Amino acid sequence: MNPETKQKINAKYERELQRGEFFWPDSIFKDVIVSLGIFLVLLLLATFVGVHDAPKADPSDTSYIPRPEWYFLFLFKFLALYGQIPVLGKIEWVATVVIPGLAIALLTLLPFIDKTPHRYYARRALPLAIMAILVLGIVLLTFLADVPTVAADGSSLLGTLQTLAGLVIPSLAYLAFIMFAYRARENAVRLISWTSLLAGVLMIGCTVATLALHQPAAAEAAEVPASLVDRIVAGQDLYSIHCVECHGEDGAVTTIEGVKGLEGKEIPPINGKDILYTLNDASLSEVIAYGRPDAGMNPFGKAYNPEGLTRSEIDYIVTFMRYSWDDRFEKPQIKPLFPPLAEGEVPSYAVHIQPIVKRYCISCHRPGKDSYNYFMDTYENILKSGDDSDSNVIAGDENSFLLQVIQGTPIPDTVNPGKDLIGVMPPKGHLKPDAIEAFRRWILMGMPETAEDAAGLTWPTPAATPKP
Amino acid sequence: MSGSNRVTRRDFIKVTTGAVGGLITLVMGIPALGYLIDPALRENKAGKPVMVGNLADIPVGTPYHFSFTLTKVNGWERTASTFGGFILRKTEDPKDIIILSSRCTHLSCRVNWNEDAGAFLCPCHDAKFSPEGQVLDGPPPEPLRRFAYEVGADGAITITPVELKEG
Amino acid sequence: MWNTLYNWLDERLGLNDLYTNLLDRPEPLGNWWNTLGSASLFLFLLQGATGIFLTVYYTPSPDHAYDSIQYIMNDVAFGWLIRGIHHWGASLMVLVVFIHMLRVFVTASYKYPRELTWLVGIGLLLMTLGMGFTGYLLPWHQMAYWATTVGTQIAGSLPFLGDFVLKTLRGGPDLSALTLQRFFAAHIWILPAALVALIGAHLYLIIKHGESHFPDPED
Numbered sequence: 001m002n003p004e005t006k007q008k009i010n011a012k013y014e015r016e017l018q019r020g021e022f023f024w025p026d027s028i029f030k031d032v033i034v035s036l037g038i039f040l041v042l043l044l045l046a047t048f049v050g051v052h053d054a055p056k057a058d059p060s061d062t063s064y065i066p067r068p069e070w071y072f073l074f075l076f077k078f079l080a081l082y083g084q085i086p087v088l089g090k091i092e093w094v095a096t097v098v099i100p101g102l103a104i105a106l107l108t109l110l111p112f113i114d115k116t117p118h119r120y121y122a123r124r125a126l127p128l129a130i131m132a133i134l135v136l137g138i139v140l141l142t143f144l145a146d147v148p149t150v151a152a153d154g155s156s157l158l159g160t161l162q163t164l165a166g167l168v169i170p171s172l173a174y175l176a177f178i179m180f181a182y183r184a185r186e187n188a189v190r191l192i193s194w195t196s197l198l199a200g201v202l203m204i205g206c207t208v209a210t211l212a213l214h215q216p217a218a219a220e221a222a223e224v225p226a227s228l229v230d231r232i233v234a235g236q237d238l239y240s241i242h243c244v245e246c247h248g249e250d251g252a253v254t255t256i257e258g259v260k261g262l263e264g265k266e267i268p269p270i271n272g273k274d275i276l277y278t279l280n281d282a283s284l285s286e287v288i289a290y291g292r293p294d295a296g297m298n299p300f301g302k303a304y305n306p307e308g309l310t311r312s313e314i315d316y317i318v319t320f321m322r323y324s325w326d327d328r329f330e331k332p333q334i335k336p337l338f339p340p341l342a343e344g345e346v347p348s349y350a351v352h353i354q355p356i357v358k359r360y361c362i363s364c365h366r367p368g369k370d371s372y373n374y375f376m377d378t379y380e381n382i383l384k385s386g387d388d389s390d391s392n393v394i395a396g397d398e399n400s401f402l403l404q405v406i407q408g409t410p411i412p413d414t415v416n417p418g419k420d421l422i423g424v425m426p427p428k429g430h431l432k433p434d435a436i437e438a439f440r441r442w443i444l445m446g447m448p449e450t451a452e453d454a455a456g457l458t459w460p461t462p463a464a465t466p467k468p
Numbered sequence: 469m470s471g472s473n474r475v476t477r478r479d480f481i482k483v484t485t486g487a488v489g490g491l492i493t494l495v496m497g498i499p500a501l502g503y504l505i506d507p508a509l510r511e512n513k514a515g516k517p518v519m520v521g522n523l524a525d526i527p528v529g530t531p532y533h534f535s536f537t538l539t540k541v542n543g544w545e546r547t548a549s550t551f552g553g554f555i556l557r558k559t560e561d562p563k564d565i566i567i568l569s570s571r572c573t574h575l576s577c578r579v580n581w582n583e584d585a586g587a588f589l590c591p592c593h594d595a596k597f598s599p600e601g602q603v604l605d606g607p608p609p610e611p612l613r614r615f616a617y618e619v620g621a622d623g624a625i626t627i628t629p630v631e632l633k634e635g
Numbered sequence: 636m637w638n639t640l641y642n643w644l645d646e647r648l649g650l651n652d653l654y655t656n657l658l659d660r661p662e663p664l665g666n667w668w669n670t671l672g673s674a675s676l677f678l679f680l681l682q683g684a685t686g687i688f689l690t691v692y693y694t695p696s697p698d699h700a701y702d703s704i705q706y707i708m709n710d711v712a713f714g715w716l717i718r719g720i721h722h723w724g725a726s727l728m729v730l731v732v733f734i735h736m737l738r739v740f741v742t743a744s745y746k747y748p749r750e751l752t753w754l755v756g757i758g759l760l761l762m763t764l765g766m767g768f769t770g771y772l773l774p775w776h777q778m779a780y781w782a783t784t785v786g787t788q789i790a791g792s793l794p795f796l797g798d799f800v801l802k803t804l805r806g807g808p809d810l811s812a813l814t815l816q817r818f819f820a821a822h823i824w825i826l827p828a829a830l831v832a833l834i835g836a837h838l839y840l841i842i843k844h845g846e847s848h849f850p851d852p853e854d
Contacts, residue, residue, distance in 0.1 A: 031673035108754060
């Protein structure tokens with residue numbers, strides 16, 4: 001840049017200053033107003049959206065799908081698309097190091113590459129077009145991050161569309177820009193503008209088509225119990241499923257009974273000071289995760305069993321044990337699983353049955369688990385799903401399969417005599433009498449869904465219907 | 469500062485800027501203060517009663533040293549701290565005993581029983597307490613603190629681990 | 636009385652000089668897009684303040700990191716607010732810094748005499764992304780753990796030096812307590828120190844050359 005141009009630029013800046021404003025207070029005022037806006041947005045986000053936490057890190061849980069922060073998603077997606085390119089796609093470091101490195105180098109050295117003194121938009125069509133396509137690409141790739149490049153059914157349509165939007169069209173546009181900039185001197189600005197517009201529309205089109213064609217899988221959002229009470233209850237639910245069989249409801253069992261392979265095994269009670277005072281939370285977690293083979297304790301963590309408990313789940317069980325049995329901890333007020341039934345009261349799904357099902361049944365009876373397709377995740381499914389949907393829950397019928405199995409009577413298989421069609425439920429342990437009573441009243445009185453439905457019904461008390 | 473006709477607008481802008489800045493500081497500052505002092509606002513919880521000894525083991529007339537460990541839940545962790553004290557049986561009467569904390573009332577050093585001096589000596593600032601905890605010499609402002617206790621039928625002594633002022 | 640105090644301080648601190656040189660400067664007519672730089676600075680200060688508060692309770696160890704964050708969120712007074720602002724502030728800061736960079740690009744403010752301001756600015760953008768990357772691991776939850784596993788592996792794909800870089804980032808071949816500790820150190824000491832230094836240079840250059848004016852057909 002020659003001294004004359006520099007002088008011209010400086011002179012023009014002086015003129016702009018003449019008709020300008022002052023840093024204090026004019027500019028600072030605007031800055032402060034914008035900062036206040038940002039601050040209010042942050043307050044609202046922190047208050048009403050909060051921070052969505054995932055479960056605790058668990059190196060043995062390899063089923064977790066890693067996702068970076070949203071502002072790295074475009075890179076994440078770019079790597080996936082790049083991997084689809086034949087031959088070149090196998091050289092990973094071109095995409096991970098060379099291309100991002102080149103982009104950062106170009107961006108850094110920008111003032112030394114773009115050395116013309118022109119600042120007005122119309123004179124800078126090439127850099128503006130390049131940046132526009134780049135930013136558009138970043139935005140679109142971010143939106144596409146959730147769409148797989150190879151569909152589950154092997155169709156490559158989605159992948160092709162994404163490659164077009166994220167790699168092919170931008171690359172072609174860049175080639176065209178550079179060609180126009182150096183060949184079509186007169187019409188360069190017009191050609192570049194139209195090309196970038198066309199490329200932009202095509203990229204957006206491909207992205208919209210991809211998103212429209214893609215059916216997102218229902219995200220299984222892991223709920224993280226927030227408060228101490230929630231964590232204790234989560235731990236109690238897990239304890240009921242995994243531990244009660246051997247250790248009993250209150251952890252006091254000293255001789256295991258009725259468990260195959262461990263029958264008659266002598267175990268220390270886990271609700272006393274010997275265990276709770278001498279093992280800290282970390283040690284208790286390790287015992288649950290890795291077991292104590294010599295003492296008959298099976299490992300429950302994911303390290304030995306992909307279906308096992310996660311780190312967080314084990315932590316909840318430990319929390320439950322501490323606050324229930326360790327006398328140094330003060331147990332907070334925890335509501336019972338469901339409000340106790342009054343005499344003559346008929347339970348409803350919403351108030352009574354759902355919490356019981358959630359604690360004792362749903363761990364197996366939900367989509368994705370082998371449970372004869374009997375899912376108990378919703379009211380409708382409890383009534384109608386499953387291979388034996390006609391017999392599982394029959395209004396007013398004591399012979400409903402569900403009532404039979406929770407009261408200890410297996411359902412015999414009519415095709416293979418001598419075998420059970422459905423075993424006793426829950427397969428390990430029993431429901432408490434009050435839960436069984438709730439199920440009986442609920443089914444015999446016609447399965448009311450809401451508290452209002454149940455309010456109109458009365459359970460006949462023994463006095464009202466004297467037995468013959 | 470220039471232009472007398474702009475002064476009003478400029479002053480308005482200045483005041484608003486200052487006010488907004490102050491508002492942000494305040495909205496951020498008050499919760500931050502609450503956040504920092506949160507542990508101080510929590511109630512101290514008395515620990516469970518602790519067994520510290522049995523009458524049968526304790527000689528009459530000489531302070532008997534005991535120590536006990538309390539585990540408290542602090543945040544997401546438990547912390548064990550050890551405390552100590554002395555049991556003084558004044559007579560054979562099982563009820564005629566005093567249980568003192570070994571924490572010096574001056575600056576919380578631990579006092580020791582010195583047989584020759586017949587007194588509790590504090591190693592830090594040369595304080596001296598009588599066997600019953602009264603200040604004999606040195607800087608402490610008040611007598612040694614005491615523990616409330618119960619003596620079981622079998623002679624087991626249980627204390628409530630909260631230090632009480634004498635009387 | 637007030638005047639005497641002010642004069643006493645002015646003689647020693649040079650308050651009047653500061654006022655004329657820093658605050659009472661003429662500038663080209665401002666535009667709301669020009670506030671993005673100071674918005675980034677505001678977010679940096681806010682992140683700094685909330686970050687310092689978070690370290691009061693946060694413990695960078697695999698055994699305690701998750702629990703200490705749960706404690707901050709559920710038990711400490713206003714912990715949810717401090718963490719919420721820090722969490723969302725990080726996202727917003729990346730966004731604002733990026734748009735600020737775009738604004739400078741579009742108005743070509745990186746040209747003579749402000750080339751170095753741009754250079755320092757790119758450093759600030761990269762540092763901000765680095766803060767986002769290192770901060771993401773600290774809550775030690777599943778998302779963080781596995782995202783960082785992949786993120787560091789990307790650096791490990793570098794030819795020849797890959798293994799060396801990977802081990803340097805992770806403090807060993809795998810994600811461990813060492814990884815958490817060095818990400819914590821980078822997040823609260825190394826990167827912020829570098830950021831402060833670069834911000835200082837950035838601000839000096841802005842005061843030295845003044846804010847650029849919006850280009851018109853003359854430029």
